[in-house]
Amino acid sequence: MKDGRRPLLVALAVGAALLLQVTLFGRVRVAGIAPDLVVLVAILATLRLRNETALLVAFGAGLVFDALSATAVGLRALSYTLVVYVAIRTRDRADAGPFSVAVWVGLLSLLGAVLFLVIGTIFGQVGLEPEQAMRRLLVLPVLNTAVAMLLTPLVARLLEPDRRVW
Numbered sequence: 100m101k102d103g104r105r106p107l108l109v110a111l112a113v114g115a116a117l118l119l120q121v122t123l124f125g126r127v128r129v130a131g132i133a134p135d136l137v138v139l140v141a142i143l144a145t146l147r148l149r150n151e152t153a154l155l156v157a158f159g160a161g162l163v164f165d166a167l168s169a170t171a172v173g174l175r176a177l178s179y180t181l182v183v184y185v186a187i188r189t190r191d192r193a194d195a196g197p198f199s200v201a202v203w204v205g206l207l208s209l210l211g212a213v214l215f216l217v218i219g220t221i222f223g224q225v226g227l228e229p230e231q232a233m234r235r236l237l238v239l240p241v242l243n244t245a246v247a248m249l250l251t252p253l254v255a256r257l258l259e260p261d262r263r264v265w
Contacts, residue, residue, distance in 0.1 A: 117163060143251060201244045
């Protein structure tokens with residue numbers, strides 16, 4: 100694929116994830132929790148992007164999501180960037196098929212939820228009750244794993260249409 104199209108496609112994928120996250124998933128929830136499509140797309144993009152580009156995508160997407168939500172600006176940007184850094188370091192173990200990618204995304208989503216809660220608590224931004232925090236830590240990775248099973252082939256084909264996907 101020409102290098103000029105890939106940044107545009109990544110920006111469109113992140114923009115669509117942000118739009119769906121703040122509109123549809125702002126109202127549709129499972130057990131009070133919505134899947135985090137923004138971090139999901141950022142994680143999946145690490146499979147096909149260079150390291151620096153993936154980190155920039157994660158930070159930028161988190162910063163825009165912070166600006167659109169009620170949390171402190173930079174909270175999601177920091178946690179998304181850390182999650183994508185771990186994704187970069189472990190992506191060679193995950194690129195075996197859609198199921199392994201979905202499990203990998205679920206584990207990284209768990210890491211992202213823990214980071215968001217810890218960093219948010221340290222800076223006084225997240226004041227969840229223990230029951231709600233545990234529900235978030237249990238339900239969010241499961242939702243992101245299920246959505247990743249659907250989105251993995253789509254994102255892979257979007258970013259590299261010439262490459263055979265599993």
